[in-house]
Amino acid sequence: MKKLIMLLTLAASLLFASPAFAYTVKQGDTMSKIARDHNLSLQELTDANPQVSNLNLIYIGQNINTTKSIRENEPKLAEPMSLSLSDSEIDLLARLVRAEAQTEPLEGKIAVACVVLNRVESPQFPDTIKEVIYAPGQFQPIINGEINKPADEESILAVKAALTDQRQLAPGALFFYNPTIATSRWLDTRVTTMVIGQHVFKK
Template identity: 65%
Template sequence: MKKLITIFLLLASFLYASPAFAYPIIQGYPLSDNLSGYKHLDGLNRISVRQTDVTTKPNNTSKSNIGKISLTEKEIDLLSRLVRAEAETEPYEGKIAVACVVLNRVESSKFPKTIREVIYARGQFQPVQNGEINKPADEESIKAVKAALTEQRNLAPGALFFYNPDIATSRWLDTRTTTMVIGQHVFKK
């Protein structure tokens, strides 16, 4: 019964929520619907985290590897600044999930192949448009990015988008599959 009430309230909030800002899809980067097989949601607002194999370079280099992605210190800093700008008031897990969304995009064949290209793709992230991306990252955002690069890499499996439905001005993400909700952010694939 609790689940039914929660689902009803969630649906009602989408129908009667104020318009919200969402990031538009730009031509050439269509959504991917082939990200199935993830065990990502065990009921509303509960997230299951899987361990993942992580390969790291020796300490004498400035790169970290996750699967096929290799990040420089500059890329880690850029991603940390985006996490701070997008999720400064969100819980720690929400910060990790925002970093995972960017990493998921880099791994997806539907998006650019580098952190910089994903973050600076036209119209994708509000902090790029309003200059918040240029402010330094805080310690918690840096820690969240490092967690997303290691033990919590699969916190947001399959999620390619996130938004706050309470402030979004476009509702196109409402039609996408929700993978999880953390704090004010709804994560979608």
């Protein structure tokens, strides 16, 4: 009888024990890569790891939780916008992302795409991708011709990611710049929403 009770107790403890879903960071890992490898969105991985305050600062040997946060009692956030882009709009936005953020991590590229989408949604800016991108004086690649170069694969991926739940990566951001090379400093006075790589994102 004692053996039976011990076996039942052991079985129950194995059944109800919290499973360990920690992933150990390896050389070359990024939060985006870990999310992809575990079939999570970047936002889901971020929600599951509140201890990671900067997505670009993870270190080898660090434990990353790879389970989705279950929040049954919390209301779902409303989608910021329901936007369906044509192939030509995706291509144009991806070309801008390449030109503006070619050396940035994937998160930085997604955030740049989100800024353009935020502008389309904002009453302060035009309401199409093309009009936002070609608005006078807004984006350097229009002036220097970099917008005419083809988009790379990661920039296209970033745009498509920005049209999914990763649209929440840059909430409220309407501007971005690299303060180390910017010639105009007017963005310094605006509210910073986040920093990814060399880009500072502003409201």
